[in-house]
Amino acid sequence: ETGVTQTPRHLVMGMTNKKSLKCEQHLGHNAMYWYKQSAKKPLELMFVYNFKEQTENNSVPSRFSPECPNSSHLFLHLHTLQPEDSALYLCASSQELNAIQYFGAGTRLSVL
Amino acid sequence: DQQVKQNSPSLSVQEGRISILNCDYTNSMFDYFLWYKKYPAEGPTFLISISSIKDKNEDGRFTVFLNKSAKHLSLHIVPSQPGDSAVYFCAASGRSGGGADGLTFGKGTHLIIQP
Numbered sequence A: 001e002t003g004v005t006q007t008p009r010h011l012v013m014g015m016t017n018k019k020s021l022k023c024e025q026h027l028g029h030n031a032m033y034w035y036k037q038s039a040k041k042p043l044e045l046m047f048v049y050n051f052k053e054q055t056e057n058n059s060v061p062s063r064f065s066p067e068c069p070n071s072s073h074l075f076l077h078l079h080t081l082q083p084e085d086s087a088l089y090l091c092a093s094s095q096e097l098n099a100i101q102y103f104g105a106g107t108r109l110s111v112l
Numbered sequence B: 001d002q003q004v005k006q007n008s009p010s011l012s013v014q015e016g017r018i019s020i021l022n023c024d025y026t027n028s029m030f031d032y033f034l035w036y037k038k039y040p041a042e043g044p045t046f047l048i049s050i051s052s053i054k055d056k057n058e059d060g061r062f063t064v065f066l067n068k069s070a071k072h073l074s075l076h077i078v079p080s081q082p083g084d085s086a087v088y089f090c091a092a093s094g095r096s097g098g099g100a101d102g103l104t105f106g107k108g109t110h111l112i113i114q115p
Helices: none
Strands: A004-007 A010-013 A018-025 A031-037 A044-050 A053-057 A064-070 A073-079 A087-094 A107-111 B010-014 B019-025 B032-038 B045-051 B056-059 B062-067 B072-077 B086-093 B109-114
Touching: A004 A087, A010 A018, A018 A031, A018 A087, A031 A073, A044 A064, A044 A073, A053 A064, B010 B019, B019 B032, B019 B086, B019 B109, B032 B062, B045 B056, B045 B062, B045 B072, B072 B086
Parallel strands: A010 A107, B010 B109
Antiparallel strands: A004 A018, A018 A073, A031 A044, A031 A087, A044 A053, A064 A073, A087 A107, B019 B072, B032 B045, B032 B086, B056 B062, B062 B072, B086 B109
C-alpha cells in the first residue's frame, strides 16, 4: 500500500464514451502527476500539478482533461478516445516537485 | 528520442549472485536519478536514488553507481533473492530546473532470479 489509490483499476470504454479516472493520495503531498504506459514504451509523463496548479502539460491531446480540485485528489477526464489510447494510466504524488514520487497501482484502460 | 535508455529488456541471474542493471541518459541537465521496481498489477515502487553530487549510494543489498562523465548509472543487487524478480525502471529528473517537473523513465529491465 503506497498511500496512492487509483480507481477504477480496469476500464473498458467505447470511443464515444466519457469517463473519468480518479487518484487520491493520503500522504500529505503537494505535487501530483499523471503518467501513461503503453505496451513496450517507457512511462510517459502527461500532466503535473503542484499545489493544485498545473505546471506541466506534456503535449497531451485535448481528449485528456485533468482536474485537481485539491492537493489530495487528481482526476483525468476522458472523452472521444482512440484505440491507441489504450494503456496503463498511473498516478503519482510527491512531497514537492522533483522529489521521490509514489505511485498508485494504475488504471488499465481499453478503448474499443 | 529517448533521454533515458535501458538497453537490456531482460536479465536472468542466479539466486545469491550479483544482479547489475544498467541505465544511460543523454540529457546533461538531469541531476537526480531514481530506480523503481514494479511487480505485475502494481504501480512502480521507489527503490533507491542518487543525486549528481554523489557517485555512489547504498541501501542494504542495493547500491546505485553514477558515472556522470559517461552519463551512465547502474543498480547492483547483492545477493539476489527470488523476491527481486520484477521489472526495474531507471528514472531521471532535473531538480535544478533543467527538465520537466516529472520523471523521465527508461523502458525497464525485467530481472529474473533463477533458483
